Ligand SMILES: Nc1ncnc2c1ncn2[C@@H]1O[C@H](COP(=O)(O)OP(=O)(O)OP(=O)(O)O)[C@@H](O)[C@H]1O
């Protein structure tokens with residue numbers, strides 16, 4: 429058994445070595461497609477996170493001071509309740525606790541930042557959906573809150589944010605197509621590499637068949653070779669994704685003139701999910717490519 | 729030393745039960761019919777020499793016996809088993825009982841003599857200690873102990889054919905199929921190869937061989953099956969090439 433495994437691994441190693449240039453190219457194609465796919469997922473996650481508070485027609489948010497008096501909150505709520513059904517279609521309150529948990533979710537892993545904040549320092553807020561979404565009307569309505577006692581600031585969903593939201597749906601659609609295209613491209617690449625590996629070993633394969641090597645014994649080295657391409661390709665893609673997360677998305681969210689995109693971050697959980705997805709797709713592609721290759725080109 | 733080729737006297741020996749049976753075998757390649765009804769049998773320990781003009785179906789007949797080809801019509805039994813209906817995952821186990829040698833040796837050029845022989849055992853999962861013991865033994869049998877670390881292209885044709893015989897026989901098959909094993913060899917070398925096959929036959933292995941080599945057929949005086957245009961036109965024990 430040990431001898432068998434050693435023989436199969438040695439065969440696989442030799443196959444890869446003989447076919448090293450193509451194997452390398454195949455790994456790069458897999459890695460590139462998976463990076464693209466993963467990166468667009470991460471960007472979509474970032475956009476989602478950044479624009480979450482603007483979902484469902486929310487046009488502006490009234491942020492209260494962190495130390496606003498309960499009576500000041502009641503005053504705002506009374507005002508909102510009176511306007512409901514008139515200028516205001518709907519509104520909801522986001523407490524200090526909710527804000528804090530959203531915040532810690534975004535910045536999970538950033539211990540330094542999280543150490544400096546607490547529930548008490550979080551501003552409670554009101555998210556408001558006006559009846560009239562015309563930009564002028566929204567601004568007029570919003571500014572009436574600015575001067576109320578206890579209000580820190582009013583933030584409007586600007587056109588930039590609407591545009592970003594629109595793009596987010598385009599991005600997720602593009603992601604889907606990128607996903608389909610990558611599965612096809614990578615599968616074909618692995619398939620081609622394996623078919624060439626098989627062709628370059630037809631003498632060995634012929635002898636193996638003649639002396640009675642079992643079908644699996646002949647197939648396994650090529651299947652491992654295909655799996656290596658898919659899994660290594662996926663693993664190569666991961667550092668690229670980490671780079672996208674750290675340098676692109678997070679730098680973006682920290683840049684001053686893009687304050688609008690505060691919260692344009694990807695949480696650890698989201699990053700982990702995308703990484704696992706990338707590995708799963710790499711493995712899937714390799715499995716499909718390998719199975720098709722051995723059943724089509726090996727004829728055993 | 730065995731001199732029976734030169735003396736022209738085949739050893740009298742008792743043959744066993746039929747180990748290969750073909751029954752009404754016809755083979756078409758597309759529209760072309762290569763075999764037109766082959767019914768015959770080969771007994772355990774027998775040597776059968778298949779002759780006939782080029783294109784008469786010798787190779788096709790031999791390829792039916794290890795399931796490299798399937799008959800279009802008819803039955804083939806090996807060691808009592810119907811091999812036509814054999815499911816494809818069982819074919820390797822059939823082939824472990826059948827050694828094959830060819831005119832062009834089919835050695836792996838990047839492996840040494842010993843590695844070529846060991847390959848046949850490695851790929852059927854034989855343990856290393858068995859391989860380490862059997863490969864030198866078989867190389868000794870074919871007279872190539874000295875050259876076990878040579879590459880195939882450093883050997884003469886006759887030596888390469890000996891390596892291929894060693895590879896075919898190292899797993900002690902019941903049957904040895906040989907398709908023109910001396911086709912590329914000069915007459916003296918060919919005689920050496922035939923002696924080797926004869927020795928292998930004496931260990932109990934059935935030999936089915938296709939050949940064009942008149943000298944071999946005439947000196948061996950074994951059973952001859954002559955094919956012509958896909959039919960058996962002669963089946964004679966102690967036959968000659970004519
Ligand atoms: N795979 C194939 N496809 C089509 N025709 C084939 C195939 N194999 C063999 N044939 C045909 O079948 C006939 C018999 O071929 P076979 O190889 O058995 O002849 P042979 O007696 O071995 O000839 P030779 O002495 O030249 O080796 C030939 O006409 C050949 O062209």
Ligand SMILES: [Mg+2]
Nearest residue numbers: 786787788907
């Ligand atoms: Mg032939």
